[in-house]
Amino acid sequence: MPDVSSAVVAGGTAGRSAVIAEDSVLLRIGLVKVLEMAGFTVVAEAGDAEELLAAVAAHRPDLAVVDVRMPPGFTDEGVRAALSIRRERPGTAVLMLSQYVEERYAADLLATHTSGVGYLLKQRVADVEEFIEALRRVADGGTALDPQVVAQLLVRRASDPMERLTGREREVLALMAEGRSNAGIAAQLVVSESAVAKHINSILTKLDLPVADADHRRVLAVLRFLGVG
Amino acid sequence: MTIPPRLRRLLRLRRDLLYLAAGVLPHLLTAPLFFWAAVLTGQTLAGTSSDAPVILSVPLTLLVAAGYGLTEAQRWRFRALCGVELPRLGFRRARRQFGYHFLVGPLLGGLELLLLALLSAGIAASTVLIWIWTVPWQWRIGHPGYSTQAAYVTALGLLALAAVPPLAAGLVRLEDLVGRAVLGVSRSDELERRVEDLTESRAGAVDAADAERRRIERDLHDGAQQRLVSLALNLGLAKATLTDLPPEVKDVIDAAHREAKDAIEELNSLVRGLHPAVLDELGLDAALSGLAARAPLPVRLRVDLPERAAAPVEAVAYFVVSEALTNVAKHARDATRAEVTVTRLGGILRVVIADDGAGGADASRGSGLKGLAQRVRSVDGTFRMSSPVGGPTMMRVELPCPM
Numbered sequence: 001m002p003d004v005s006s007a008v009v010a011g012g013t014a015g016r017s018a019v020i021a022e023d024s025v026l027l028r029i030g031l032v033k034v035l036e037m038a039g040f041t042v043v044a045e046a047g048d049a050e051e052l053l054a055a056v057a058a059h060r061p062d063l064a065v066v067d068v069r070m071p072p073g074f075t076d077e078g079v080r081a082a083l084s085i086r087r088e089r090p091g092t093a094v095l096m097l098s099q100y101v102e103e104r105y106a107a108d109l110l111a112t113h114t115s116g117v118g119y120l121l122k123q124r125v126a127d128v129e130e131f132i133e134a135l136r137r138v139a140d141g142g143t144a145l146d147p148q149v150v151a152q153l154l155v156r157r158a159s160d161p162m163e164r165l166t167g168r169e170r171e172v173l174a175l176m177a178e179g180r181s182n183a184g185i186a187a188q189l190v191v192s193e194s195a196v197a198k199h200i201n202s203i204l205t206k207l208d209l210p211v212a213d214a215d216h217r218r219v220l221a222v223l224r225f226l227g228v229g
Numbered sequence: 230m231t232i233p234p235r236l237r238r239l240l241r242l243r244r245d246l247l248y249l250a251a252g253v254l255p256h257l258l259t260a261p262l263f264f265w266a267a268v269l270t271g272q273t274l275a276g277t278s279s280d281a282p283v284i285l286s287v288p289l290t291l292l293v294a295a296g297y298g299l300t301e302a303q304r305w306r307f308r309a310l311c312g313v314e315l316p317r318l319g320f321r322r323a324r325r326q327f328g329y330h331f332l333v334g335p336l337l338g339g340l341e342l343l344l345l346a347l348l349s350a351g352i353a354a355s356t357v358l359i360w361i362w363t364v365p366w367q368w369r370i371g372h373p374g375y376s377t378q379a380a381y382v383t384a385l386g387l388l389a390l391a392a393v394p395p396l397a398a399g400l401v402r403l404e405d406l407v408g409r410a411v412l413g414v415s416r417s418d419e420l421e422r423r424v425e426d427l428t429e430s431r432a433g434a435v436d437a438a439d440a441e442r443r444r445i446e447r448d449l450h451d452g453a454q455q456r457l458v459s460l461a462l463n464l465g466l467a468k469a470t471l472t473d474l475p476p477e478v479k480d481v482i483d484a485a486h487r488e489a490k491d492a493i494e495e496l497n498s499l500v501r502g503l504h505p506a507v508l509d510e511l512g513l514d515a516a517l518s519g520l521a522a523r524a525p526l527p528v529r530l531r532v533d534l535p536e537r538a539a540a541p542v543e544a545v546a547y548f549v550v551s552e553a554l555t556n557v558a559k560h561a562r563d564a565t566r567a568e569v570t571v572t573r574l575g576g577i578l579r580v581v582i583a584d585d586g587a588g589g590a591d592a593s594r595g596s597g598l599k600g601l602a603q604r605v606r607s608v609d610g611t612f613r614m615s616s617p618v619g620g621p622t623m624m625r626v627e628l629p630c631p632m
Binding site: 024026027029030031033034037069074075076099100101102103104122123125126127128129131148151152 | 447450451454455456458459461462463464465466468469470486489490493494497501505506507510511515518519521522523
């Protein structure tokens with residue numbers, strides 16, 4: 001196991017501020033620890049959407065970590081709050097946490113901007129290293145989509161171009177959509193980086209997408225293809 | 230507390246007699262009215278009285294009033310004394326009501342009178358040896374054989390009394406049958422009402438079960454799921470921060486971390502099988518795409534619904550797809566893809582699930598498919614499955630879904 005405590009904390013995120021909106025106190029305490037480990041300063045903790053909006057207005061954080069279901073209705077309060085944050089302060093990165101994939105919420109969120117947005121299943125916080133990576137990626141203006149969100153969006157868009165992809169290419173596309181770099185994809189699939197690059201080229205060709213080098217542009221392209229960008 | 234059988238018989242006899250006695254008046258009330266009307270009609274026709282045609286309207290009006298009004302009296306009598314509930318007829322079924330009060334009623338009233346007369350006679354005869362002492366002694370002197378005759382009379386009286394309970398029970402039975410047949414609801418009415426009742430109570434049961442599933446889902450979401458995530462997070466934090474632990478301890482933490490994540494996964498899939506929150510919030514389309522995405526094989530999903538269906542129908546449709554995809558994953562191992570189509574044709578929501586596996590599935594076996602068929606039936610839906618050996622397997626469920 002890599003020594004994350006030094007590797008992760010040493011990332012250049014020190015000094016960035018974050019707010020947390022999560023109604024479960026137990027989970028909130030844990031999230032604060034993880035965020036602090038990732039180098040964020042947690043400036044406010046909110047238990048519902050109203051508190052979250054007030055905290056964002058007061059502290060202007062770099063990142064908001066928001067639970068989808070919160071009091072009083074326990075439906076999509078978090079998403080609506082996140083959308084309003086994105087509208088009023090586009091500079092604030094938002095990472096949504098949800099018990100289940102609710103793809104339409106993810107789609108709504110991604111429809112505004114695809115930079116600085118994340119949508120992860122709650123259980124992903126347990127994989128601390130990966131979660132910290134996702135937090136940083138989102139705070140840096142990148143994207144973090146849960147593999148399940150991606151899978152679900154792919155189901156929705158199971159149109160003909162998708163069927164031209166091989167199984168491996170689908171996997172690569174899904175990882176791309178999650179916001180991973182070539183190196184990340186290579187590590188995940190246990191292949192070489194050049195093999196990944198080859199797959200990506202093949203995908204972009206098959207899907208008639210322009211070849212672009214930046215990770216973020218790739219995600220944009222994928223999202224546009226998924227119909228949410 | 231148990232009632233001794235002898236006392237029970239006595240109580241029963243008392244109830245029967247009360248019931249029959251209470252029947253005499255309402256049953257025989259129409260007879261004198263008829264008589265009166267007949268006399269007045271006779272007078273009118275004969276022209277013997279100039280007032281008769283005018284007065285005739287009184288018994289006729291009373292007869293009509295009795296034809297309807299006596300039904301209420303009989304309802305009371307049946308309910309209070311016999312425990313039989315007759316429907317409130319009002320002015321409906323006039324022929325039956327009039328027939329009962331004008332034709333059947335007087336006959337029954339006559340029988341009731343006869344029985345009561347038998348009872349009175351029996352009592353009087355069987356006690357003859359007692360009350361004969363009130364007769365002046367001169368009479369007894371003049372009738373020397375009276376004591377033998379009195380003994381016969383007593384025996385006859387006792388016989389009559391012995392006959393009263395079975396006769397009364399029989400008459401009560403007869404009245405019960407006749408009353409229910411004539412004044413009661415007809416069989417088709419009763420069935421119709423019963424179907425209505427059952428439909429209503431079944432819908433209630435379906436709703437209650439749905440509400441219960443929602444409640445459990447909510448409780449699990451607020452409780453166990455959050456706790457498990459928090460537990461897994463803390464174990465993850467321990468894994469990430471406590472790097473200088475001995476390898477055995479690390480392994481233990483690692484295992485606990487994995488277990489916690491598996492538990493979350495299991496609990497999530499359990500909750501999804503119950504009633505996912507997303508179904509209520511966003512509808513069938515969103516909930517089904519979640520199912521499709523998690524299926525272990527590629528699923529093509531097509532949902533074409535102009536508007537949302539009723540909640541119980543959505544819940545059943547979701548359950549159908551969930552069970553069907555679980556089945557495909559479990560049994561159709563050689564299936565490479567599945568297709569789920571949800572469409573609405575008029576008042577019918579149609580769900581079709583097809584896979585390209587080897588087929589040979591049997592709907593009569595396996596609790597999953599049986600439960601599926603049962604839930605479909607609970608909303609009056611139909612369930613059909615075709616799975617020839619060699620495939621493909623296709624499941625078609627149609628649910629009534631009023632616009």
